Amino acid sequence: MPPLLIHHLLYHIQRKFVINSGKRCLCRCIKSMNIIIGKEENALFEKGAIYDCVIKGEINEQLYYKVYGDEFTLSCTEKEFHQNFLIIKHKKTNEGK
DSSP: OOHHHHHHHHHHHHHHHHHHHTEEEEEEESSOEEEEETTEEEEEEOTTOEEEEEEEEEETTEEEEEEEOSSOEEEEEHHHHHHHEEEEEEOOOOTTO
């Protein structure tokens, strides 16, 4: 089997595993996100801070990410996630044991 085909198959197997398990991880914010309410500006996610994250599954063949901040939860696509966050560690769970 050609190496490119093997790589492609492994990629899809890994995606299916992530989709079915709801993979938990930690991510680092690479861009601050703020919200303005009235005249007050509050940080939703701060650059350099580490947050819990779950890679939920596929919607229209895209991965769905959920990032848990101190006060807010962000749901986003894979592209949006990688524009603002970097996965730094996958959490191990005891699910299925």
